[in-house]
Amino acid sequence: MARYGGIDLGGTKIQTVVTDEAHEVLGSARHPTPTTGGPADVTLAMIAALQEAAEDAGVSRGELTAVGVGSPGAVDDEAGTVTSARNLPDWEGTYPLAEKLETALLAPVGLSNDVNVATIAEFELGAGRPFQSILGVFWGTGVGGGVVLDGQLWEGRGAAGEIGHMVVKSDGRTCPCGRVGCMEAYAGRGAMEVRAREKADEGEKTVLFEIMEERDKPRLSSGIWERALARDDKLAHQLVDRAVDAIGVGVASALNLLDVEAVVIGGGLGLRLGEPYVERIREAIMPHLFADHRPPEVLLASLGDLGGAIGATLLAAQQAPLPQR
Amino acid sequence: MARYGGIDLGGTKIQTVVTDEAHEVLGSARHPTPTTGGPADVTLAMIAALQEAAEDAGVSRGELTAVGVGSPGAVDDEAGTVTSARNLPDWEGTYPLAEKLETALLAPVGLSNDVNVATIAEFELGAGRPFQSILGVFWGTGVGGGVVLDGQLWEGRGAAGEIGHMVVKSDGRTCPCGRVGCMEAYAGRGAMEVRAREKADEGEKTVLFEIMEERDKPRLSSGIWERALARDDKLAHQLVDRAVDAIGVGVASALNLLDVEAVVIGGGLGLRLGEPYVERIREAIMPHLFADHRPPEVLLASLGDLGGAIGATLLAAQQAPLPQR
Numbered sequence: 001m002a003r004y005g006g007i008d009l010g011g012t013k014i015q016t017v018v019t020d021e022a023h024e025v026l027g028s029a030r031h032p033t034p035t036t037g038g039p040a041d042v043t044l045a046m047i048a049a050l051q052e053a054a055e056d057a058g059v060s061r062g063e064l065t066a067v068g069v070g071s072p073g074a075v076d077d078e079a080g081t082v083t084s085a086r087n088l089p090d091w092e093g094t095y096p097l098a099e100k101l102e103t104a105l106l107a108p109v110g111l112s113n114d115v116n117v118a119t120i121a122e123f124e125l126g127a128g129r130p131f132q133s134i135l136g137v138f139w140g141t142g143v144g145g146g147v148v149l150d151g152q153l154w155e156g157r158g159a160a161g162e163i164g165h166m167v168v169k170s171d172g173r174t175c176p177c178g179r180v181g182c183m184e185a186y187a188g189r190g191a192m193e194v195r196a197r198e199k200a201d202e203g204e205k206t207v208l209f210e211i212m213e214e215r216d217k218p219r220l221s222s223g224i225w226e227r228a229l230a231r232d233d234k235l236a237h238q239l240v241d242r243a244v245d246a247i248g249v250g251v252a253s254a255l256n257l258l259d260v261e262a263v264v265i266g267g268g269l270g271l272r273l274g275e276p277y278v279e280r281i282r283e284a285i286m287p288h289l290f291a292d293h294r295p296p297e298v299l300l301a302s303l304g305d306l307g308g309a310i311g312a313t314l315l316a317a318q319q320a321p322l323p324q325r
Numbered sequence: 326m327a328r329y330g331g332i333d334l335g336g337t338k339i340q341t342v343v344t345d346e347a348h349e350v351l352g353s354a355r356h357p358t359p360t361t362g363g364p365a366d367v368t369l370a371m372i373a374a375l376q377e378a379a380e381d382a383g384v385s386r387g388e389l390t391a392v393g394v395g396s397p398g399a400v401d402d403e404a405g406t407v408t409s410a411r412n413l414p415d416w417e418g419t420y421p422l423a424e425k426l427e428t429a430l431l432a433p434v435g436l437s438n439d440v441n442v443a444t445i446a447e448f449e450l451g452a453g454r455p456f457q458s459i460l461g462v463f464w465g466t467g468v469g470g471g472v473v474l475d476g477q478l479w480e481g482r483g484a485a486g487e488i489g490h491m492v493v494k495s496d497g498r499t500c501p502c503g504r505v506g507c508m509e510a511y512a513g514r515g516a517m518e519v520r521a522r523e524k525a526d527e528g529e530k531t532v533l534f535e536i537m538e539e540r541d542k543p544r545l546s547s548g549i550w551e552r553a554l555a556r557d558d559k560l561a562h563q564l565v566d567r568a569v570d571a572i573g574v575g576v577a578s579a580l581n582l583l584d585v586e587a588v589v590i591g592g593g594l595g596l597r598l599g600e601p602y603v604e605r606i607r608e609a610i611m612p613h614l615f616a617d618h619r620p621p622e623v624l625l626a627s628l629g630d631l632g633g634a635i636g637a638t639l640l641a642a643q644q645a646p647l648p649q650r
Binding site: 133145147149154155156157158159160161162163165166167168169170171177179180181182245246249250252253254256257258259260261287288290291294 | 458470472474479480481482483484485486487488490491492493494495496502504505506507570571574575577578579581582583584585586612613615616619
C-alpha cells in the first residue's frame with residue numbers, strides 16, 4: 001500500500017500533499033516560500049511542509065514510498081538539479097535538490113519542471129483525462145504551457161511549452177522576459193500589475209492598490225484581481241479583458257500549429273477567475289482559430305490549487321525504491 | 326527493382342517525377358494546371374504529366390510500381406479523396422482522386438496533403454535528414470507548415486501545421502483567410518501582391534507590375550519578386566522585408582511552443598530567394614526566440630522545386646500492390 005508525497009514548489013508558496021496509490025489526496029499543507037536565505041532554507045521549508053501534509057494524512061514520514069517535486073527554474077530531471085530558479089531566494093546556481101531531499105526524507109525523490117508536472121496531472125487525473133492530446137495553459141504571474149501529444153509530454157530540446165512567449169503583437173508591449181509582444185506581456189499577472197501601476201500613476205482611478213493595502217499583500221494577487229472585478233473596477237476589467245484577448249490569440253496560434261483535442265486552463269489567476277473566464281477565453285480563441293468548424297474543448301483545470309502537488313505524486317510513483325540504508 | 330511515380334499537384338503547375346527505389350530522380354516533367362474544366366480535367370493533366378516524366382526516365386508506364394500524389398485542399402488519405410481544393414478549377418466538392426488515377430494508371434496510388442508530403446520529403450531525403458524534429462515552412466502564395474516530432478509527422482486532428490495562420494499581430498492586416506493578423510497576411514505571396522497593388526494604386530513607384538506585363542504573367546510570381554529585388558525596387562524590398570519579419574515572428578512563436586531541432590524553409594518564394602533570405606529569416610527569428618542561447622538550425626529546403634513530387638514517391642513506396650486485373 002504505497003503512500004506518495006507531492007511537493008509543488010512555487011515562488012510564493014510550497015504546496016504539499018500525501019496521496020494513496022490512486023493519487024487520492026489523504027492530507028495536504030501549504031507553507032509560504034522563504035524569501036530570504038538560499039536553496040538550503042527552501043529545501044528545509046519543503047521538508048516541513050511535507051511533514052505537515054503527512055501529519056494531516058495520518059501517515060508517518062517513514063511510510064512515504066516516494067516523493068515527487070515540481071520545481072520552477074531550469075530542471076534537470078535525470079541529475080535531480082534545479083538551476084536559475086529566479087523566483088526563489090539566492091538560487092541562481094545549480095542545486096542538487098533531489099539528492100538533498102532524499103538524504104533528509106530517506107525516500108526516493110523524482111523532480112521535474114513545475115508546468116510539465118501540472119500539465120501531466122491534468123492529463124492523467126484531471127480535466128484532460130478524456131483526451132490523447134492537450135495544451136495546458138497556466139495563467140499566473142507568468143503564463144506557462146505544457147504540450148501533451150499522443151499521450152506523451154512533448155519537451156522538444158527541453159524548452160518546449162513556452163506558450164507565454166508566443167508572440168501576439170510583434171510591435172507590442174515589452175514582456176518581463178525582455179522580448180516584445182509576448183502573450184505574457186499582456187496576460188501575465190506580473191505584467192498586468194506593472195500596467196496597473198502605470199495607469200494608476202497616470203491618475204486613473206482603481207481600487208486594485210487599495211485592496212492590496214487592506215489585505216496587507218506585497219503584490220496584486222489573483223484574489224485581489226477577483227475582488228476588484230467583483231467591485232466592478234474599470235481598470236481591472238480593462239486589464240483582465242486584455243489578458244483574455246492575448247491568451248485567446250496565443251492559444252489560437254498554438255492550436256493552428258498543433259490542432260490538439262483540448263485546452264486546459266489552470267494557474268493561480270485561471271483557477272481564481274474560473275469558468276466564466278474560461279468561457280471568455282474560449283470566445284477569444286475563435287476569431288483566430290483556423291479549423292473553427294470543430295474547435296477543441298477548452299476546459300478549466302479540475303485539480304485546482306493542488307494540481308501541481310498531485311502531479312508530483314505521479315513522479316513519485318515512477319521512482320524505484322532507494323537502496324536500504 | 327521498383328519505379329515510383331510522384332505527382333505534386335499545385336494551383337499553377339503539376340510537377341511529376343519518376344524515381345528509383347532510393348527516390349533518386351530518373352525523369353521529370355512540369356505541366357501547367359488546367360484553369361478551366363473540373364477535377365476530371367485536372368486528373369487527365371496529371372496523367373499526361375506523369376507520362377512525360379516516365380518517358381523522360383525511359384520507363385514504360387507499366388513499369389511503375391506505385392504512384393504518390395501531394396494535393397492541395399482537404400485530403401482524406403484513407404479514402405483517397407480531395408475536397409475544397411479552391412486553387413483548382415471547379416473543385417469545391419469531394420473527388421475520388423486516388424481511385425480515378427488507379428483505374429487509369431493500373432498502379433496503386435497514395436494521396437496526402439501537399440505540405441505534409443513536402444515536409445516529409447525534406448525530413449527523409451532533404452535538409453531535415455540529420456534531425457528527429459523539424460518544422461517545415463513553405464513560403465509561396467500562402468505559407469504552409471509541416472511539423473515532424475520524434476520522426477513522425479504530427480497532424481493533430483488533421484489540421485495541424487497551419488503556421489501561416491499563426492497570429493503575428495492581433496490587430497493587424499486581414500489575411501486572405503478572412504482572419505486578422507495571420508503571418509500569411511504579411512508573408513503570403515498572394516497577400517504581398519494585394520498590398521503591392523494597393524501601394525501602386527496610391528501612386529507609389531514600382532517595377533513589379535511592369536515586369537509582370539513584360540513577362541506576360543497573370544500574377545506576381547516568385548521570379549518577378551526576385552527580378553524586382555535585383556533591380557532594387559523600393560516597394561519590393563519593403564514588402565519582402567515585411568514578409569521576412571512576419572515569418573521570423575511566427576516561426577519564433579512555433580519554436581517557443583515546440584523547441585524543435587531545425588526549421589526548413591521551402592516554397593516557391595523561399596526557394597527562389599534562397600540562402601540570403603533564409604539568413605534574414607534566421608535573424609528575424611532571434612529577437613522573439615525564448616531559448617535563444619541555442620537556436621535551432623534554419624536551413625533552405627534542399628530538394629528544390631522537385632521536393633513535393635519526390636516526397637510523393639515516398640507515399641508511393643508505402644502502397645501495397647493492386648490486385649491483378
